[in-house]
Amino acid sequence: MQTFGRGKRVGYWLSEKKIKKLNFLTFVDMCRKRGIEMVQLDLSQPLEEQGPLDAIIHKLTDHIVEADQNITEALLLVQSVQEYIDAHPETVILDPLPAIRTLLDRFKSYTLIHKIEESMKDDRICSPSFMVLSNECGPDMLEQLHVNGITFPFICKTQVAHGTNSHEMAIIFSEEDLKDIRPPCVIQSFINHNAVLYKVFVVGEAYSVVERPSIRNFPSGPTDRRAISFNSHHVSKAESSSHLTSRENLEGQCRTPSNDVIQKISRCLRQTLGVSLFGIDIIINNQTGQHAVIDINAFPGYEGVPEFFDDLLAHLTNILQDHLPGGPLRVNGVAQSLPVACEVSCGSCWVIDSEGMKKDSHQGLSCCNSDLAPKYQHHCRSTLAAEAPSQ
Template identity: 30%
Template structure:
């Protein structure tokens, strides 16, 4: 296998006998974690921390499925050693001393501790510690040298050379693909750090092959994106988190009016030129989720679904560009809307006030409403404060039951019995709520169990939405209308966290959805 030297970009041979095959463990030498200064300088300035980028590296390795450790030399200053030990505890990783005067004994100690890793050990060290990595190059470890000067470390065919910490993950990906005979499916993923960490903590993104042959590679903007994308078979993204702005000019006009982050824009440009690369999911399929009006129109296609006397549908709605329209009241009536109503911006995300909403009780209060236009006025459904969150991961469907906003009579109390002020809120932060004693309890479903919902009906709706939207992983919220029993879908979103589903169930389902999507795309292109 060949990788490139970080400086000269010349190919460097990394073929070697790999103990146990794939990379099962990574040891980070002190030299790639600590600032490059003398012990005395460091002790005189104890506020100094790890090298830039080291904490990001450690966070990603912590949840990668690859055993991780830190090594340092005997005699290291007390402050430096203490920092490394604290770091190891913080990230739940191992800490070793590595004595160059007795390399065999040090290696033996590590191998005893890590005898169950089931793969090779990759040792990352800086090029300033040539005495260490040349000795270790004969111990069966995969030696990777950081900040290599051409002609020094690259002279050995058993040593891998990289120029940035960010290149380590790409190196591991190279080695593991080679060790498995390229039989794994490599998933490159890109999303904002907080969401990435939420998924990674649950074990969703292992760099070690999964039971169904997936391996995950975090894509980074610290390196050119195109070479990274050439190493992956499928790309997983959360594009709805990567929108900087949306220009509103009459109709939304997706996708022309969307400004993405630099990384998502680079990804979009790459995918436009490489249509054979599998993407979960294509941006064209995600645009409808950004537009609450388009989602409402798609939900109209569910009205033919019925079972046991119940039906599933979207909420009644009306799109408005101006609350002062002369025929506004008539249009509300024609749309089957009665007060109270909930008002939402037409744009579902990507603008600062996309989640600014209001529940309105009087027609005259629409005029001074702070909800941005254009907006979608939606039927407010009495649903006993019970919300059903459904998650679609490929062919599998899961759900969770959550507390929701109270019925209209309780909302009236919250708004002020005499003034009936609109209830304005940000749906990402908090929802109008009531004390437990205030709930009307008119419906047995107020106990928030899943017994009241028709699962077969919702599964049929999920399959219809999957076909209509062309999405692999998405979620939608359902409430059950008191009296009629109608199952009303009030929201649809792309790549939700599905955090209410247990990890041992949700994560394998996520992997299966990704793998099945890839296998399906290969059949389509052949």
Template identity: 30%
Template sequence: MRLNGEIGEEEEKKVAECLNTQAYSISGGFSQPQSQKLVVGYALTSKKKKSFLQPKLLCLARNKGIFFVPIDLKRPLSDQGPFDVVLHKLSGKDWCEVIEEYRQKHPEVAVLDPPDGIQHLHNRQSMLQDVADLNLSDCHVAKPLVVDGSAKSHELSLAYDQFSLTELEPPLVLQEFVNHGAILFKVYIVGETIKVVRRFSLPNVSKCELAKVSGVYRFPRVSSASASADDADLEPGVAEHPPRPLLEKLARELRRRLGLRLFNIDMIREHGTRDVFYVIDINYFPGYGKMPDYEHIFTDFLLSLVQSKYKKRPAT
């Protein structure tokens, strides 16, 4: 089993051992070993499973007593487990009803995350309204209104004048294009932890270009770009991360308003300024596999959920 040519034979054996340990049968209920600390039931798309449940995460999780168990979508969720945590990222009204019913029947289980909060992020208008309501900055490129994980929902276009807007297909959300030095800050939130990664983004648009060009320019999908700018030789004014107090307040308020613990915020700094930032997108359960040290951050977060649950139990 060669994984992107990155590991040798000895590591392959360790990975296989981890995966075999993780492969529990959940038919007829889940038998929990005495040494097991935490059982995470997961319902993820095949794409999310591949990007998130990487061998390094599974091995580290097993060493910490965390075991990932696939949820069988063909069977009632309440008949499976028992789970300490349910991790999910599936779309559709039926699944939302299933997970919400499960949350009501099993308040002792940490469900990541509530479907109402997730649905809130599926509409860019309501999503960005939460940021505007914080009154942290003026939040003002055209994007599809609905965020459903499809390729179309990530299309991005730049309209050079108001007449070009007729070329775009609604529903969509309009945002003012802000020159930002071609750098995007991806702010990953995992519970209380905040991790910032720089990514290359769209280039600046000069006034000369605006005067000469009309119509609509359709950008390639920016959010899935894997080119990290963390090691790039950038000007200090472009490379400097957003202030930590701003990120902490933004993350704290969005956690409170949305009830989510797993999300990321896409931010840009207006080119030529030091303290003018714009939030351009919020995503539920983003591509954590691209976040440095995500294995340690995520497993520590899962363990903290169990610790907080035990603290809430009344003394006997």
């Protein structure tokens, strides 16, 4: 058995709910068998006293959201974690806090996706138009929608992409229902996609695709249909079956995701943000066949990905191996010796500076089966090694 991580110390912090849901202690045992010491961090105590740490795995999303709401306790906690990170640049962070902040804000993450798409110049990708609505709809609302390229129907989502409320959404079909919009929120054009959602779960240099139910097709343009409220988490469960997820009115093309497109999108997100644990929600436009990214999630639940711990351990092992003396310079496990394939300037105060975000093009993200059948819970997995050119 390979033991590249032997003698290394990895700190981790997840909520008790997340630990139980993932059965994360199983992963802790897997690491210990590889000689990696796993340290459950106590954020109420100084991290300096719990080090040294070669890497930190965390999901601090609750605390980051509260810190952004100026809750004092959360502000101090997040600040103390960031201070430890700044004082120990040799410690690998899965994932950087500024990058997590970007993914927690739908307006910022959608802006990032559109910038990535512009840099990719790939006609197979066209994510929906969007805008942020901070106040109640005014008399110029229709003009705002027009200026931002948004047409009826459209979806309203909370701007914060975390927590129970983040799954509560509404579809607006006409001007009459604009009064039902509850700001602040992000408005996103609805794209018919034949009621199929593809959830891409990325773990370092591997990803899995899981097919899930989604919202059914609706006629384009304004209609007299009343606004529909729904919980996206319930709708996209593997066993979900309701009138909202009906596939009886399929139209146009019924395509499956392109391996190459998923590679490009995932790689660019890794390169731009420096993240390793994230999910991408993709739908296929049933008229154009184009891929549309409709959401990005930090450290998702990885439901339907039985190999999650194997992929995470492989990624962690690679990171620890690369930190051996003489190893290549890496940021979150990604080598820095090759030119950057996707550079996106995000200009956001939440995004890591450009030097900290650059990654290389060796990550040939790929899917093991390009002919995914429309069967819910279909699971497709691949590592990047087979696609990656030699360095």
